[in-house]
Amino acid sequence: MSKPTKKEQAAACSWLKAKVEEFLKEHKAVAGEHGYAHKLETVAGPLLVGVFEGWVACRFEDVEKAKRHFNVQRLFRHERFNPYSGKFNFQGFEASPDGLERLYLEFERDVGELLTKAR
Numbered sequence: 001m002s003k004p005t006k007k008e009q010a011a012a013c014s015w016l017k018a019k020v021e022e023f024l025k026e027h028k029a030v031a032g033e034h035g036y037a038h039k040l041e042t043v044a045g046p047l048l049v050g051v052f053e054g055w056v057a058c059r060f061e062d063v064e065k066a067k068r069h070f071n072v073q074r075l076f077r078h079e080r081f082n083p084y085s086g087k088f089n090f091q092g093f094e095a096s097p098d099g100l101e102r103l104y105l106e107f108e109r110d111v112g113e114l115l116t117k118a119r
Contacts, residue, residue: 003094009054016100017051023108024049027115034059042114044069047088050112054100055091056107062086080110 004012008051019036029038036048036057045062060066064085070081081088090107093099 054095058088060086
């Protein structure tokens with residue numbers, strides 16, 4: 001498989017931004033703060049979310065609440081959570097249509113799990 005062109009990478013990054021923002025709107029995210037564009041209520045506390053070139057930055061506002069949630073729940077994939085900073089980032093995928101689709105699917109699954117349990 002060949003490396004994606006810059007045009008393909010840019011298109012994939014635009015697609016990712018649109019998909020994440022659609023997800024956040026659907027789940028009633030509000031304006032964020034501290035450099036994050038959005039804030040979403042979850043069972044682990046408020047989650048700040050920002051979409052950047054090929055990755056999604058997330059950070060829990062209340063790190064202690066998030067630590068309690070992840071320790072009690074022993075959630076699958078909780079290794080994404082940094083218990084010191086509260087970061088819960090989605091990164092490390094190639095900036096290609098396939099790579100960023102996988103990144104979005106992980107974002108949708110992991111953040112969706114935190115929303116589902118909030119209901």
